[in-house]
Amino acid sequence: MKKRIIFASILFITLIITCTTAVFMLLAHHDRFCPHSELREEIIVPTCTSVGKTLHVCLDCGETYETEITPPREHSLKGISIKPLCNAEGYTLNYCECGYSFRSDTVAPVPHEFSKSVTAPTCEDQGYTKYTCSICGYSYQCEYVSPLGHSFSSSTVLPTATSAGYTHYVCPCSYEYKGNYVYYSDILEDAYTDNTDVLARGIDVSRWNHQIDAASGEYLPIDWQAVRAAGKDFVILKAGSTKSGIEPTFEMDYAGARAAGLEIGVYFYTYSTTVAGIAKDAEMLMLWLEGKQFEYPIYLDLEDSSLASLGKNHLSLMCETFLCKLQENGYYAGLYTNHTWLTTILDTPRIVTLFDLWYARYPGTSVPTWNEEKYGKQLGMWQYSESGSIAGIDGDFDMNYAYKHYGELMKKWGLNGF
Numbered sequence: 001m002k003k004r005i006i007f008a009s010i011l012f013i014t015l016i017i018t019c020t021t022a023v024f025m026l027l028a029h030h031d032r033f034c035p036h037s038e039l040r041e042e043i044i045v046p047t048c049t050s051v052g053k054t055l056h057v058c059l060d061c062g063e064t065y066e067t068e069i070t071p072p073r074e075h076s077l078k079g080i081s082i083k084p085l086c087n088a089e090g091y092t093l094n095y096c097e098c099g100y101s102f103r104s105d106t107v108a109p110v111p112h113e114f115s116k117s118v119t120a121p122t123c124e125d126q127g128y129t130k131y132t133c134s135i136c137g138y139s140y141q142c143e144y145v146s147p148l149g150h151s152f153s154s155s156t157v158l159p160t161a162t163s164a165g166y167t168h169y170v171c172p173c174s175y176e177y178k179g180n181y182v183y184y185s186d187i188l189e190d191a192y193t194d195n196t197d198v199l200a201r202g203i204d205v206s207r208w209n210h211q212i213d214a215a216s217g218e219y220l221p222i223d224w225q226a227v228r229a230a231g232k233d234f235v236i237l238k239a240g241s242t243k244s245g246i247e248p249t250f251e252m253d254y255a256g257a258r259a260a261g262l263e264i265g266v267y268f269y270t271y272s273t274t275v276a277g278i279a280k281d282a283e284m285l286m287l288w289l290e291g292k293q294f295e296y297p298i299y300l301d302l303e304d305s306s307l308a309s310l311g312k313n314h315l316s317l318m319c320e321t322f323l324c325k326l327q328e329n330g331y332y333a334g335l336y337t338n339h340t341w342l343t344t345i346l347d348t349p350r351i352v353t354l355f356d357l358w359y360a361r362y363p364g365t366s367v368p369t370w371n372e373e374k375y376g377k378q379l380g381m382w383q384y385s386e387s388g389s390i391a392g393i394d395g396d397f398d399m400n401y402a403y404k405h406y407g408e409l410m411k412k413w414g415l416n417g418f
Helices: 002-033 184-191 224-229 250-259 275-289 305-310 312-327 339-345 406-413
Strands: 039-044 052-058 064-070 077-082 090-096 101-107 114-119 127-133 139-145 153-157 165-170 176-182 200-205 234-241 263-269 298-301 333-338 356-360 379-390 393-402
Touching: 176 184, 200 263, 200 379, 224 250, 234 250, 234 275, 234 393, 250 263, 263 275, 263 406, 275 312, 298 312, 305 312, 312 333, 333 339, 339 356
Parallel strands: 200 234, 234 263, 263 298, 298 333, 333 356, 356 379
Antiparallel strands: 039 052, 052 064, 077 090, 090 101, 114 127, 127 139, 153 165, 165 176, 200 393, 379 393
8 A cells, every 4th residue: 555655656746747847848949939029910801701800920930829809790782673474483682792692572473474476377387376475485386277288380391302291380388399291202102103004195285386366476275175075184284484484375274274174284494504593493483383273293394405414413403403392382393304314314213213204205106115124113194296186276286195193192192282
């Protein structure tokens, strides 16, 4: 027991000595290293969210201590009024520059204010009524109306030997499409002849087949009833030529032949040497044909010796220009030429795939000299004589056989004024 008391006493005395020594050393160190003789004062202004205070900083050791604590200041509030919407309440937004904010004075949402607009139906889209809120922009549609469907107007582009024909459908809404394509080969297919059976007999005439009145110098009419009585079914009239214009007997012959019940076709004699020139020939001819109907083709007469040296390609292009111009304006066009031109001057294999042919050759038989293997079945008419006669009429006439039912062809396809 004595030993324990002695040990505790020694420990207590040792602790007192240690603490006393530490205090004296700390005081000695403080006095020796920083007396805080030079201080800097910093003032921190109070805000809405923090206290203000004065800081004293020792310039020697950097030790800092605070004095004069100032409590935070009150918020400096501003208010913004937010109007109520249809889908949100209104309120006053109170805010301070420090970022603090809160709402007050709330106002209930207001009802929608709808305006009405009507969208009419179109050909493809349904119509409807639309209601739009002028406050919040919310909208909805109702009262639907079915689409109207397209209302087409149509126009026909006729086929030519070099381009397809079709029906062009156009709706007022600007939607359009093309359909009912027709190729001239479809029409020519109807015109192909599988044999040389004569289906009709006829003549062709110009001013030179007319008698002239001695007193007036005017052309006298042909006795068309006599032509009909002679067993003729059709006549091909000369409408005119590049040089002389409209044939002076054309209108008279058309009226007389029509009155006698003859079916009628036309030919135009060209002297043009250029594509532009022969295009003008076609335009001029169509002016003469306006208002008339023709059961037989409208022929280009291409045989003048002044054109023979133009070459096959150029002559073929001229043919296509003239005949396609007629075709695209609703005429069934064909080519008249003679045996020499057909076999030596023209590019016949090319032409016979595009156009109907009226072939002039006078062998004196009822069967034309025609190479079907080489030229196909495009022979529509054969002019077999230039010295035929009509009972009761003076003078010679060109005589022709037709191997196709041309009148039926024109009416089926709506050509030549039908």
